[in-house]
Amino acid sequence: MTDLFSKFDPLIAERQALLDSGVRDPFSIVMEKVLSPTEAVISGKHTILLGTYNYMGMTFDADVIAAGQKALEQFGSGTTGSRVLNGTYQTHRECEDALKDFYGTRHAIVFSTGYQANLGMVSTLAGKGDYIILDADSHASIYDGCYLGNADIVRFKHNSVEDLDKRLGRLPAEAGKLVVLEGVYSMLGDIAPLKEMVTVAKKHGAMVLVDEAHGMGFFGEHGRGVFEEAGVADQVDFVVGTFSKSVGTVGGFCVSNHPKFEVLRLVCRPYVFTASLPPSVVATAAASIRKLMHAADKRAHLWKNSRRLHKGLRDLGFSLGTEEPQSAIIAIVLPDQAVTVRMWQALLELGLYVNMARPPATPAGMYLLRCSLCAEHSDEQVGEILQIFEQAGKAIGYLPSQAA
Amino acid sequence: MSDRTQVYDRIVELIQPLNKKGIALAETTTFANDLELDSLTVMDLVAAIEDEWDIVLPLNMLPELENIGQLADAVAKLAK
Numbered sequence: 001m002t003d004l005f006s007k008f009d010p011l012i013a014e015r016q017a018l019l020d021s022g023v024r025d026p027f028s029i030v031m032e033k034v035l036s037p038t039e040a041v042i043s044g045k046h047t048i049l050l051g052t053y054n055y056m057g058m059t060f061d062a063d064v065i066a067a068g069q070k071a072l073e074q075f076g077s078g079t080t081g082s083r084v085l086n087g088t089y090q091t092h093r094e095c096e097d098a099l100k101d102f103y104g105t106r107h108a109i110v111f112s113t114g115y116q117a118n119l120g121m122v123s124t125l126a127g128k129g130d131y132i133i134l135d136a137d138s139h140a141s142i143y144d145g146c147y148l149g150n151a152d153i154v155r156f157k158h159n160s161v162e163d164l165d166k167r168l169g170r171l172p173a174e175a176g177k178l179v180v181l182e183g184v185y186s187m188l189g190d191i192a193p194l195k196e197m198v199t200v201a202k203k204h205g206a207m208v209l210v211d212e213a214h215g216m217g218f219f220g221e222h223g224r225g226v227f228e229e230a231g232v233a234d235q236v237d238f239v240v241g242t243f244s245k246s247v248g249t250v251g252g253f254c255v256s257n258h259p260k261f262e263v264l265r266l267v268c269r270p271y272v273f274t275a276s277l278p279p280s281v282v283a284t285a286a287a288s289i290r291k292l293m294h295a296a297d298k299r300a301h302l303w304k305n306s307r308r309l310h311k312g313l314r315d316l317g318f319s320l321g322t323e324e325p326q327s328a329i330i331a332i333v334l335p336d337q338a339v340t341v342r343m344w345q346a347l348l349e350l351g352l353y354v355n356m357a358r359p360p361a362t363p364a365g366m367y368l369l370r371c372s373l374c375a376e377h378s379d380e381q382v383g384e385i386l387q388i389f390e391q392a393g394k395a396i397g398y399l400p401s402q403a404a
Numbered sequence: 405m406s407d408r409t410q411v412y413d414r415i416v417e418l419i420q421p422l423n424k425k426g427i428a429l430a431e432t433t434t435f436a437n438d439l440e441l442d443s444l445t446v447m448d449l450v451a452a453i454e455d456e457w458d459i460v461l462p463l464n465m466l467p468e469l470e471n472i473g474q475l476a477d478a479v480a481k482l483a484k
Contacts, residue, residue: 146463152460152464155447155451167454
């Protein structure tokens with residue numbers, strides 16, 4: 001019998017070699033207690049969290065928790081059904097209403113995860129004979145959406161307006177085209193030049209979908225995302241997002257003004273063939289989304305944290321993924337896996353959790369320590385975070401020990 | 405239609421920098437098993453080929469193009 005697992009042997013060996021060198025496994029962290037949006041207990045140690053996507057710190061908001069508890073009591077623990085059959089409760093409708101109000105759109109559709117939102121939208125919108133034009137560094141859910149569908153897939157160089165223009169220009173003028181962009185690219189925390197890209201997409205007669213997973217809550221006047229800040233809201237056909245970042249729970253969505261949008265509820269397989277979200281989850285999402293409409297102070301503090309961490313890390317001598325702080329993600333670029341894991345572990349031992357990212361998730365084979373900030377990180381915590389980085393960097397010999 | 409031999413020769417030139425193991429390249433050399441190219445490298449190669457011949461080589465065609473000869477056939481057909 002052929003062992004179907006033998007194809008994973010190289011990865012198993014690489015991982016074992018890493019663990020044999022005495023480091024902890026970066027991909028099997030357990031949080032024993034979660035104390036707040038910014039603190040948890042990991043292996044018995046009080047730890048500052050700098051690797052969540054809890055950008056707006058909504059997970060422990062009293063109103064959000066109360067909404068979830070009420071729905072849990074009134075509607076029970078789960079729907080046990082598809083959105084199109086027995087799985088749409090009043091809570092789901094109210095959640096979609098909150099999204100429509102937040103985005104100012106006529107339609108909103110809630111999926112069970114953000115991954116499924118992209119999987120469903122990309123695979124359903126572009127069919128056989130249509131083209132999907134996507135950024136080379138697109139999230140896995142967008143690529144998987146392409147492979148679930150039957151469209152022809154064309155990839156352009158990351159964030160290159162010129163390359164997008166060139167590749168769109170090669171496609172048949174009459175063919176259906178969907179350009180898929182992201183507001184914030186989550187590995188390096190860089191943002192897309194959406195104004196220029198959307199203009200180019202429209203010049204070639206394409207529809208545009210923008211994933212604002214990492215932009216919702218703190219870009220643009222209403223916190224809708226990078227597309228709002230770029231001033232192209234009236235030209236973007238579909239905005240996809242998630243509840244698992246700024247909203248602080250789990251779930252995915254798409255909002256649009258397309259007059260035929262509602263038909264997706266019948267034809268979009270990742271929407272139809274799965275159970276809907278538990279009522280408590282959509283109730284927390286709705287409460288959180290409505291609060292995010294009035295979160296100007298939190299937004300301002302999140303941006304302040306991002307600018308301070310970016311400058312502080314650069315001053316310490318770290319190489320960063322972006323020249324300027326562009327989002328709530330600050331990525332530290334390290335030379336190889338060994339240094340990255342040692343640094344990651346040194347930080348953890350000093351009480352700081354960040355995300356490690358490695359190929360194939362990263363662009364150009366980079367090894368990254370990705371810091372994601374929260375509006376609830378206090379000024380004192382950001383100061384402590386920078387001290388821990390300095391101490392860890394010196395401890396592993398990456399930063400020169402005589403440096404400031 | 406572009407000359408198949410010219411297309412093949414140019415593709416071999418484009419692949420040579422990716423040929424880390426320095427194996428002999430032939431019509432039957434496969435991208436995954438022989439050249440051990442990961443999916444990102446293959447997608448970058450596709451972009452270079454699209455620009456070279458000003459064609460569209462959709463990524464969903466890749467599973468059918470396992471070796472250099474098959475890729476040359478596809479490019480020669482598209483580059484009219």
